[in-house]
Amino acid sequence: MLLTLSGFIIGILIGLTGVGGGSLMTPILIMAFKIPAAIAVGTDLLYASITKSFGVLGHHKQNHIDWSIVKQLMLGSIPASFLTSYFLSHNLVNNNQMASFIELFLGIALIITSFAVFFQPLIISKILKRPNISSFKRQKYTIVLGIILGFIVTLTSVGAGAIGVTMLLLIYPSLSIKKIIGTDIAHAVPLTLISGIGHAAIGTVSFSLLLYLILGSIPGVWLGAKLNAKANDEWVRILLVIILLGIGIKLIGNNLHV
DSSP states (O other): OHHHHHHHHHHHHHHHHOOOGGGTHHHHHHHTSOOOHHHHHHHHHHHHHHHHHHHHHHHHHTTOOOHHHHHHHHHHHHHHHHHHHHHHHHHTTTOTTHHHHHHHHHHHHHHHHHHHHHHHHHHHHHHTTSOOOOHHHHHHHHHHHHHHHHHHHHHHSOSTTHHHHHHHHHHOTTSOHHHHHHHHHHHHHHHHHHHHHHHHHTTOOOHHHHHHHHHHHHHHHHHHHHHHTTSOHHHHHHHHHHHHHHHHHHHHHHHOOO
16 A cells, blocks of 8 residues: 555654654645645644654653653643644634645745754754753743644644754753653654644544554654664755755645735
8 A cells, every 4th residue: 555655654764864754744645645734734643643652651761851841841732732723623624725724834834844954953063052041931932832833733743843852952952962852752742642633523634544654654663763873864864854845845836826
């Protein structure tokens, strides 16, 4: 089945690059398989919650999760997710412009993600030189980040990975990169689960599609992680930036009406 094969290929890319499936899976479903945008997003959100839950167990065992940051992110992201789902159900589901709206915003999110991936090494090298910010400001910024991620992820299924990690690096410069990644993944699981349930409630999830993707992606992620150990990080990062930027520009070009 082509969908299972696609899940396998995307799984390899996820394991190889570390960037979540939303950045890769959703646009492929829309452009290659002509899956309606809302269904592609909703299905991918539940897919992400399942696949990333396995990652949380590993990160928790290695003490790579700051649960206090996860809670602060959820204070912003969960209400934002509910509000975005409400907005979709009442304003877009029965609107002929729904697909175009979601695809356009998805293209913007992918371009932002490509820049986040491209500049991440520079950010990592610079953050330790920044003066420390107060604990109160960090909490405030974290909740605001949660709100932003809740909206973007529920609407496009993109953002919980590269964008979240990059912003957390800026807010918590003294935290190790491993703990930043583990914390981001731990937050992504409840966010994508609740967002996915919101999409299921308004009928924009295909459970048969979800099953096909999981069957292919689980072995794909495992193989990608193995390849990651041998791959050149810089070349992988540049390849991912090109893919995300290209897909983002194409989605915007297809849906931007002048």
